[in-house]
């Protein structure tokens with residue numbers, strides 16, 4: 001029998017002020033439950049509720065941290081060590097209080113970190129970070145500047161203290177979000193459709209088969225709640241400073257053509273197909289624990 005590939009499904013619970021985020025979390029939990037998938041939900045500390053947390057924990061998923069506010073000020077890679085430490089400590093304390101558990105896994109808002117971030121996370125007791133994305137070529141997102149992603153390790157690794165895209169002596173395990181030119185995330189699924197995404201998966205599957213690399217997928221609960229599609233406008237193409245924080249808005253023209261229930265149905269079909277394959281679904285902590293055990 002062929003060996004199983006580790007698949008880590010991760011859910012970034014981004015703030016969505018005009019939508020019922022709790023409903024989005026409930027739908028995510030139901031969908032994962034339908035296929036017996038255990039996953040990691042990354043919560044933004046100031047945009048969560050005891051109900052959301054309970055839903056996730058009752059179904060055996062892991063609670064991770066996705067920052068304090070996830071707003072335009074929380075550009076972690078731009079902030080001083082002291083400011084980052086204050087934000088990350090506050091977020092961790094809040095989430096540990098709400099969940100009643102130690103928080104061990106982190107994903108940065110908009111995937112932006114620097115070496116200070118990882119050192120602070122390690123000090124706060126985190127065991128995994130999943131904020132980098134190896135070989136992702138992002139022309140229009142706010143990570144355009146992140147050319148280090150192109151040369152970094154594809155396999156999970158312990159980063160260097162200063163050059164975090166290289167292997168080093170930090171204890172925290174970096175588990176990159178899977179990408180190969182395109183990111184293996186819901187936006188790609190929505191733009192290119194399920195057939196393309198299945199082919200993409202098989203390519204990643206064979207890589208994982210030979211290298212023992214996990215496949216990390218990412219989606220957001222608010223995607224199941226979209227109640228309008230995006231209309232074309234020339235204004236979307238006029239560059240301004242916010243592109244550096246939020247990315248170029250016109251890229252969403254391609255991704256925002258499906259309403260919430262359609263995005264849910266697409267994920268339903270994807271997870272149904274995925275769960276019939278030779279894969280093992282794990283949370284970030286389960287994966288970390290497994291690879292730190294001596295063979």
Ligand SMILES: [Zn+2]
Pocket residue numbers: 012013014066070108109110
């Ligand atoms: Zn996010």
